[in-house]
Amino acid sequence: xxxxxxxxxxxxxxxxxxxxxxxxxxxxxxxxxxxxxxxxxxxxxxxxxxxxxxxxxxxxxxxxxxxxxxxxxxxxxxxxxxxxxxxxxxxxxxxxxxxxxxxxxxxxxxxxxxxxxxxxxxxxxxxxxxxxxxxxxxxxxxxxxxxxxxxxxxxxxxxxxxxxxxxxxxxxxxxxxxxxxxxxxxxxxxxxxxxxxxxxxxxxxxxxxxxxxxxxxxxxxxxxxxxxxxxxxxxxxxxxxxxxxxxxxxxxxxxxx
Amino acid sequence: xxxxxxxxxxxxxxxxxxxxxxxxxxxxxxxxxxxxxxxxxxxxxxxxxxxxxxxxxxxxxxxxxxxxxxxxxxxxxxxxxxxxxxxxxxxxxxxxxxxxxxxxxxxxxxxxxxxxxxxxxxxxxxxxxxxxxxxxxxxxxxxxxxxxxxxxxxxxxxxxxxxxxxxxxxxxxxxxxxxxxxxxxxxxxxxxxxxxxxxxxxxxxxxxxxxxxxxxxxxxxxxxxxxxxxxxxxxxxxxxxxxxxxxxxxxxxxxxxxxxxxxxxxxxxxxxxxxxxxxxxxxxxxxxxxxxxxxxxxxxxxxxxxxxxxxxxxxxxxxxxxx
Ligand SMILES: Cc1cc2nc3c(=O)[nH]c(=O)nc-3n(C[C@H](O)[C@H](O)[C@H](O)COP(=O)(O)OP(=O)(O)OC[C@H]3O[C@@H](n4cnc5c(N)ncnc54)[C@H](O)[C@@H]3O)c2cc1C
Ligand SMILES: Nc1ncnc2c1ncn2[C@@H]1O[C@H](COP(=O)(O)O)[C@@H](O)[C@H]1O
Numbered sequence: 001x002x003x004x005x006x007x008x009x010x011x012x013x014x015x016x017x018x019x020x021x022x023x024x025x026x027x028x029x030x031x032x033x034x035x036x037x038x039x040x041x042x043x044x045x046x047x048x049x050x051x052x053x054x055x056x057x058x059x060x061x062x063x064x065x066x067x068x069x070x071x072x073x074x075x076x077x078x079x080x081x082x083x084x085x086x087x088x089x090x091x092x093x094x095x096x097x098x099x100x101x102x103x104x105x106x107x108x109x110x111x112x113x114x115x116x117x118x119x120x121x122x123x124x125x126x127x128x129x130x131x132x133x134x135x136x137x138x139x140x141x142x143x144x145x146x147x148x149x150x151x152x153x154x155x156x157x158x159x160x161x162x163x164x165x166x167x168x169x170x171x172x173x174x175x176x177x178x179x180x181x182x183x184x185x186x187x188x189x190x191x192x193x194x195x196x197x198x199x200x201x202x203x204x205x206x207x208x209x210x211x212x213x214x215x216x217x218x219x220x221x222x223x224x225x226x227x228x229x230x231x232x233x234x235x236x237x238x239x240x241x242x243x244x245x246x247x248x249x250x251x252x253x254x255x256x257x
Numbered sequence: 258x259x260x261x262x263x264x265x266x267x268x269x270x271x272x273x274x275x276x277x278x279x280x281x282x283x284x285x286x287x288x289x290x291x292x293x294x295x296x297x298x299x300x301x302x303x304x305x306x307x308x309x310x311x312x313x314x315x316x317x318x319x320x321x322x323x324x325x326x327x328x329x330x331x332x333x334x335x336x337x338x339x340x341x342x343x344x345x346x347x348x349x350x351x352x353x354x355x356x357x358x359x360x361x362x363x364x365x366x367x368x369x370x371x372x373x374x375x376x377x378x379x380x381x382x383x384x385x386x387x388x389x390x391x392x393x394x395x396x397x398x399x400x401x402x403x404x405x406x407x408x409x410x411x412x413x414x415x416x417x418x419x420x421x422x423x424x425x426x427x428x429x430x431x432x433x434x435x436x437x438x439x440x441x442x443x444x445x446x447x448x449x450x451x452x453x454x455x456x457x458x459x460x461x462x463x464x465x466x467x468x469x470x471x472x473x474x475x476x477x478x479x480x481x482x483x484x485x486x487x488x489x490x491x492x493x494x495x496x497x498x499x500x501x502x503x504x505x506x507x508x509x510x511x512x513x514x515x516x517x518x519x520x521x522x523x524x525x526x527x528x529x530x531x532x533x534x535x536x537x538x539x540x541x542x543x544x545x546x547x548x549x550x551x552x553x554x555x556x557x558x559x560x561x562x563x564x565x566x567x568x569x570x571x572x573x574x575x576x577x578x579x580x
Pocket of ligand 2: 160161162164269270275328354508
């Protein structure tokens with residue numbers, strides 16, 4: 001079995017998100033980018049499947065800020081191949097465009113299974129995985145919390161609200177949107193990532209052109225939400241804050257003897 | 258393209274999901290403005306009459322097939338894609354649940370129509386549908402135009418329409434392709450029974466990724482003990498195994514409404530807010546002043562949780578002795 005895991009670099013949400021001059025996107029140039037956390041979950045699930053079945057795992061990333069780090073980390077963790085798709089992605093691309101590029105690449109890689117993060121923080125026009133499946137005409141299961149071998153195919157655990165889970169058997173090639181791997185993503189030491197980087201082996205190829213979208217979304221503007229119930233922000237140091245909070249909790253009659 | 262607004266009605270175990278009334282309320286408003294109907298789409302294995310009763314829709318489109326006994330992604334996508342191609346609605350509204358995350362993107366790709374995801378607002382501006390969507394974990398909102406297309410809507414974005422009357426039900430033939438599917442429903446697993454039922458607790462000290470590691474949960478536990486409450490968590494904390502899954506608050510966890518919810522190191526992603534925004538008193542401790550948790554909190558501080566928690570525990574313990 002050949003598993004492909006597309007990995008996306010996304011804005012680190014802890015950063016201050018400044019807008020571009022047009023106010024239609026974040027100012028990407030100065031932002032810090034990290035691997036989409038759900039793609040990391042997808043990679044972990046792929047590595048677990050590799051351990052269980054001897055599958056091979058290929059990670060694929062667009063040439064976005066710090067993608068080398070992400071791809072080499074995946075190799076250090078156990079991915080067999082890493083493919084970087086070169087092109088100009090600095091201005092960001094839509095999920096539909098990403099899905100279109102990946103669809104062409106995944107076909108070329110002869111994948112039996114695509115595991116991809118269930119979402120990313122930038123999915124304004126939808127999640128990449130389900131768009132990819134729709135583009136390829138492949139079956140898809142979203143919000144998966146486990147993928148295991150099952151009667152020659154796979155068995156996917158799909159999570160619903162309040163913790164209800166469905167098990168679904170899937171035959172043949174499919175795309176699965178991973179919410180969480182069966183175990184927390186494994187840790188890999190920086191030194192091992194450096195070793196992988198020194199060994200090299202990242203396969204670089206030109207990213208294919210995305211297909212034209214029929215009628216793409218038009219972004220009018222991005223803005224910080226107007227806060228509806230602005231929190232009262234407490235000033236002072238932690239001791240002052242604790243004092244005020246304790247008082248507030250006491251005033252509500254919530255302190256029990 | 259017509260002027261109807263379609264709503265996919267989600268239902269499980271014979272009950273219509275809360276999202277249906279919220280989406281249909283909005284659909285009615287938009288349909289009236291656009292000169293069309295609010296149309297509810299029901300896929301089912303024979304339960305349509307009961308499900309359609311009281312739906313606040315102008316019309317119900319019903320597709321019956323044995324495979325709709327349970328939610329099976331491929332079956333739903335096949336049937337609704339066929340329906341959309343035939344009906345060409347102005348707009349299709351889908352809740353951003355697991356079911357919706359499965360359908361919205363698949364239908365957008367298959368029918369080549371645009372999709373606005375994580376939608377919290379929908380208006381008609383002349384002939385243009387304008388959607389407002391949450392992006393970047395709720396830190397920013399985007400206003401987008403879609404001529405026609407699909408919107409996947411965040412829970413609680415629109416007030417629910419009142420149930421009433423029974424709309425006419427139009428039966429449609431099941432499309433081809435439902436008998437040769439590549440997936441099969443195996444079983445449904447109910448959530449495990451919790452050691453603690455966080456939905457029944459009045460005081461929750463809730464920890465997020467900011468707590469840094471399992472060894473620090475203790476800090477929250479001590480405060481919870483002093484208050485006579487329990488510790489709950491955001492999803493990453495439960496996924497990492499630092500606390501049991503049954504303590505998770507949010508979209509895929511439990512919905513809670515305690516008297517006091519202290520969010521410690523929780524950013525306030527939309528999926529988390531869905532589960533706790535109705536708490537009576539929300540206190541947020543988060544070093545990032547732009548964290549969306551402060552949009553729903555009543556009181557907040559940007560002091561470090563590692564300083565605030567022990568200091569607060571000490572004071573609550575002292576006050577409890579006096580009380
Ligand atoms: C289908 C689906 C369902 C989901 N369901 C849920 C759900 O049920 N519940 C849920 O919670 N999430 C859910 N999520 C995940 C959700 O999108 C977020 O990823 C998650 O809520 C983030 O958790 P967090 O706030 O703990 O972590 P982060 O977003 O990483 O936030 C950590 C915060 O801690 C702060 N911090 C760090 N250090 C300190 C410190 N020393 N003192 C004070 N503050 C500090 C940071 O400023 C940051 O804001 C779901 C996602 C999907 C796709
Ligand atoms: N796929 C599903 N199958 C059965 N029940 C579900 C499913 N999804 C949600 N529910 C139930 O619907 C209720 C509300 O779900 P939600 O509003 O999505 O959190 C809960 O009691 C869940 O158990």
